[in-house]
Amino acid sequence: MLLMYLSMLQTDEERAFFTQLYTKYRYQMFRVAKKYLHNEFDAEDIVHDIFKIVADDHMRDLENRTDADVRRFLLCCAKNRSLNLMKSRSKIVSLDSLMEQGWDEIDLSKDPIDEIIADRALTKQAEEAIAGLDPMYGDPLWMHLKGYSAAEVAKLFNENYEAVKKRTYRAKLLLRKAVLGEGGEA
Numbered sequence: 001m002l003l004m005y006l007s008m009l010q011t012d013e014e015r016a017f018f019t020q021l022y023t024k025y026r027y028q029m030f031r032v033a034k035k036y037l038h039n040e041f042d043a044e045d046i047v048h049d050i051f052k053i054v055a056d057d058h059m060r061d062l063e064n065r066t067d068a069d070v071r072r073f074l075l076c077c078a079k080n081r082s083l084n085l086m087k088s089r090s091k092i093v094s095l096d097s098l099m100e101q102g103w104d105e106i107d108l109s110k111d112p113i114d115e116i117i118a119d120r121a122l123t124k125q126a127e128e129a130i131a132g133l134d135p136m137y138g139d140p141l142w143m144h145l146k147g148y149s150a151a152e153v154a155k156l157f158n159e160n161y162e163a164v165k166k167r168t169y170r171a172k173l174l175l176r177k178a179v180l181g182e183g184g185e186a
Contacts, residue, residue: 008055017063018055025071026051029078036082046085050077053156061147069146076139080157129178133171140164141171 009015026047033043054062054074062070130138130145143153154164 008052009059014059014063018059021054021062021070021074022051025074028071029074032075032078033082036079036086042085043082046078046081049158050074050081050156053077057152057155065146073143073146076135076143077156079135080139080159084158129175130171132178133174137167137171137174140167141175144168 009018029047029050030043033046034040037043037046062073065073130142132138133141140150140153140157143156144150148156150164150168151161153159153168154161157164
């Protein structure tokens, strides 16, 4: 499979970096996916889907990130794709049904939490608060703060774009409450 991914890349530097990512993280990603899915074949499919997306769209982004950020990015993708596969196979109520009940009326574009987090004095407290959030909310918010758009996160997590926007919005509410002591419940 590695050869297929390498053929998708343009430069030797990208190929070397991707090879490093693949050899360093594929087993960790596989273990995370298998932990949730309890199925080796589905876990392997999840890992390959993520590496295909990385090779297609995210090589330049990941080259400029720290090892910790890259690891968290890849493991978040594996976990969330696994959970979404499980959810698609179960009878759990989706966020789409919540949107049908009126959640789509919230304006997500006007939120000052991004500016608040940009303040260096609150950054550490915000990172600790994000780590304390439920991963369902914390992971999309963490990726949003690292510069990924809701569309990119939705593609990586194999989720509905609107669901990612809602989760990011709810995470911002929870974060605002944790950091500033104000805001609403998600």
